[in-house]
Amino acid sequence: MHSDLNIAGTQSTPAIQSDWSAGRLAMQGDSYPENSYELFGQVIDWVDAYLADGPAPLRLDLTLVYLNTSSVKAMMDIFDLLEDAHERGQDVAVDWRYDPRNERIAELAEEFREDCSFPFVIAPTQAPT
Amino acid sequence: MADDSDLLGHVEALLAIDEYRDHPLYPVLEQLYRHHQGQQKRLERLLSIADGYQQFSRDEMLETQQQYARQLQRERKLSRISDRYQELMRDNNRELHTASTHDPLTGLANRRMLADRLKLAGQRSRREGLAFSVAMLDVDHFKHINDRHGHEVGDRILVEMASLMGQTLRAGDLCGRWGGEEFLLLLNDCTLDQAQALVERLFSRLRQLRVTAGDTQVTVTVSAGIAQFRPTENEQDTVNRADRALLAAKRGGRDRYRLAE
Numbered sequence: 580m581h582s583d584l585n586i587a588g589t590q591s592t593p594a595i596q597s598d599w600s601a602g603r604l605a606m607q608g609d610s611y612p613e614n615s616y617e618l619f620g621q622v623i624d625w626v627d628a629y630l631a632d633g634p635a636p637l638r639l640d641l642t643l644v645y646l647n648t649s650s651v652k653a654m655m656d657i658f659d660l661l662e663d664a665h666e667r668g669q670d671v672a673v674d675w676r677y678d679p680r681n682e683r684i685a686e687l688a689e690e691f692r693e694d695c696s697f698p699f700v701i702a703p704t705q706a707p708t
Numbered sequence: 709m710a711d712d713s714d715l716l717g718h719v720e721a722l723l724a725i726d727e728y729r730d731h732p733l734y735p736v737l738e739q740l741y742r743h744h745q746g747q748q749k750r751l752e753r754l755l756s757i758a759d760g761y762q763q764f765s766r767d768e769m770l771e772t773q774q775q776y777a778r779q780l781q782r783e784r785k786l787s788r789i790s791d792r793y794q795e796l797m798r799d800n801n802r803e804l805h806t807a808s809t810h811d812p813l814t815g816l817a818n819r820r821m822l823a824d825r826l827k828l829a830g831q832r833s834r835r836e837g838l839a840f841s842v843a844m845l846d847v848d849h850f851k852h853i854n855d856r857h858g859h860e861v862g863d864r865i866l867v868e869m870a871s872l873m874g875q876t877l878r879a880g881d882l883c884g885r886w887g888g889e890e891f892l893l894l895l896n897d898c899t900l901d902q903a904q905a906l907v908e909r910l911f912s913r914l915r916q917l918r919v920t921a922g923d924t925q926v927t928v929t930v931s932a933g934i935a936q937f938r939p940t941e942n943e944q945d946t947v948n949r950a951d952r953a954l955l956a957a958k959r960g961g962r963d964r965y966r967l968a969e
Contacts, residue, residue, distance in 0.1 A: 645796070645797060646789075646790075648786065648790040651789045651790050651793065652786055655785065655786060683796050686792070687796075690788065690789045690792070691789065694785075
């Protein structure tokens with residue numbers, strides 16, 4: 580078992596939580612970190628380890644808003660890992676939520692989804708009641 | 709090679725005939741035949757190894773080409789997504805900038821933008837000696853209109869006035885919302901006389917404005933104070949003088965303008 584991530588978000592970095600036993604990784608917020616390799620390196624390591632030894636299907640819950648170039652690259656790397664795992668027959672899925680007031684984020688999520696053949700849902704967050 | 713195999717077949721047939729065995733050339737021919745067979749095998753092996761290497765390097769080249777194509781596709785995707793995020797950020801910035809410099813109801817410049825532009829006008833006037841004037845406009849009895857017809861009608865009047873003023877002013881002028889029902893006109897390259905003519909034209913158009921409220925047509929009148937910038941004062945002083953002239957116009961019975969002292 581790999582130790583879980585629980586990183587608080589800042590104005591320029593997303594909040595990140597992982598749950599090994601539930602097979603869940605979640606990220607929320609903006610991402611334009613000063614050192615994206617440091618931040619996403621640990622996320623990629625966790626995903627890698629989970630796909631190798633994890634007990635259950637893996638699900639990513641994303642509510643990401645603004646991403647800078649290195650964050651876009653990191654997300655593409657993560658989706659590539661999921662795609663490879665999917666091709667090996669592993670159960671992986673992405674659930675990308677966006678603020679319905681900002682449809683352009685959904686269009687960007689669609690760009691990410693383009694080369695992914697695993698389940699990848701893009702849906703608006705529930706409107707606050 | 710066809711000739712070769714004919715020849716070899718012939719040799720093999722000769723070597724198979726027992727009565728030739730004692731011939732002095734027989735062992736030499738046999739040795740030559742075996743040697744040739746050995747050489748042939750070696751040649752075939754050599755060719756197959758060389759072919760293998762060729763196949764290997766061809767596979768490797770194809771693999772590299774495929775990797776390169778994949779990488780290129782990835783790079784393109786990365787740039788495309790990244791560019792779109794950047795565009796999104798730029799548009800958001802632009803919207804924020806507009807929101808911070810404009811009045812959301814009328815779409816006119818807000819007080820912040822007016823203050824910036826007044827400052828620029830003052831600097832330019834001092835530097836280039838160009839005249840500019842300001843006019844402070846206030847809707848007469850606006851509170852009364854709001855109380856009688858509701859805020860929604862009051863808001864609509866302000867919006868209609870804003871659009872009418874936009875049509876009446878010249879391209880270089882700026883009209884902004886100074887406060888509730890107060891508008892400030894910044895008239896560039898404009899003396900007091902020219903400003904007066906412009907305000908008169910504006911007044912006559914504003915008198916024709918009709919806003920529907922239920923079964924009635926609401927009309928408005930406005931009061932105004934006009935002041936020309938003096939290079940010895942700061943821009944706020946000019947605005948204050950226009951404001952005092954506006955007050956005089958109000959006291960003088962409204963629906964009129966006064967020129968600042």
